[in-house]
Amino acid sequence: MGDHSRQLIKDLEEKTRLFRREILEMTFKAGSGHPGGSLSAVDIITVLYYHQMRVDPKNPKWADRDRFVLSKGHVCPALYAILAEIGFFPKEALWTLRRPESILQGHPDMRLTPGVEMSTGSLGQGLSVACGMALAARLDEKDYAVYCMLGDGEVQEGNVWEGAMFASHERLDNLIAILDRNRLQIEGFTDDVMTLDPLEDKWKAFGWTVLELEDGNDIKQILTVLDKAVERQGKPKIIIANTIKGKGVSFMENRAEYHGRALSPDEMKRARQELEIPGFKVD
């Protein structure tokens, strides 16, 4: 615990570079999608699937697996890239994103995509769904953990706070929420649209243990905070992860306009230069 090898960190960083490129390529090919938030969230989801969670790509419905609910469902390109790379489904599927008959819908569909735990996309619902999963673990006397990623704009939805109240009322300490605090939503800065701060105080007031992640795009820091988050102390935990929307592509960083559109051909060209990967091919 807490002692993560340089090799592990380097390997995960390499993976996230690949996933960044794939996120941009698949949304570019689809002609639409949400690359900005996918790039802010991808490092955390990578660490979850490669290091933190107990999952089996050969047996996606394994009863003892840890669960991940992507409540901010629009950043599913990040999740899809990771699930494909670890073998939940063939990589070719990535290039069918958002097409009719694809197993990869514009927002997550648990019935179509192996490894997707919940159909999301309508914001605000995933935390309560994750509460339900955490309750089921208690009922079945299983020790799996439930992870739930929320967007920061997403917590403007009332359903989030209903779930937050419930989780602490039921003392769901097998529940770990991660808030992707990239400070941007469709219309601009979250604090211009709707003031969210003091976020930490809000979650504390709802009875949660709050863990701050200074840089939610830093693999080492993510590994460290997750080590702390798994300790079960009778309360649900939330990691407030400060991230950068569009992280990893210079002209996309901290720009709301890349929330919900694919790159243009010119932009894609520049992004490929920044995320050059020898031998990378689409198809």
Added chain:
Amino acid sequence: MNQTKAKAAARDAYGRTLVELGRKHRDIVVLGADLSSSTRINWFAEEFPERFFECGIAEENLITIAAGLATCGKMPFASTFAVFGTERAYNQIRQAIAYPNLNVRLVCTHSGVTVGPDGASHQTTFDIAIMRVLPNMTIIVPADAPETAVAVKSMIEHNGPIYMRLGRTSVRTFYDDDYSYNGVKQRFEIGKSVELRSGSDLTIICNGVMVAEAMDAAETLYSEGIDTRVINMHTVKPIDEEAIIKAAVETGAIVTAEEHSIIGGLGGAVAEVLARKNPVPVEMIGIQDMFTQSGEADELLKLYGLTSNEIASAARRAVKRI
């Protein structure tokens, strides 16, 4: 013939049946939203406290927690008043239950106008309409307490989400306790309607509290020489198309009767089938396109024309149009 039986509340039958099922099926979990005693799920909570979850006055939470439990193989029964259980959490029902086709049973009480004096804020007269357009959703509206009990039992084997609509008040019990009618044991099957009375001149298709009214109307009509068939359409979705078409072909006219808006409910569902398959004159008894008022249940049924007299009048109009 139609006997006068004791009055009983469907919600009592629901609460009792849930406890019975809970003893046999460990995967049943029950969720409430601060209306557990009103909906009678408190009886389950008393016997199985570890399988009962209070979600607070938070219907969106109620639905989404139920969804999460269902993804892990549980069979959640979520109960509150119909107006809140459907309308306050509609997008959650759509996104988290209907779309992923999860085994959540949303059993709501205090539906329709018979909730009574609480008035329009608590009277739901279009819940069926909004639930009916959801793909994967099954909708059941039992006629009385005994039918509620068999309907709840039938949910165990069913795959996919179910909305069941119950009333608040005690209503005339129509079936015997063992779900017999006129000494004949009935079989409850989701999606399969029950012909309660044969007839060749007209068919009344009804459900919920209107079944008893329809049977009274049929008796009156018979005495006037209109031989009336009565079908209890306890499942509004999937609707029993075969029985509707057969009734249209054999009797030539249809009256629908329900404690719900004439837009989008049972009447709408029947009309959709007939328009596509076998158009015949249709008259609809139900709530007009309006918000309803406070009053006692019986007063309101009269005020909004949900009576055997109104059904009989509609039947006479329908027969004239043939």
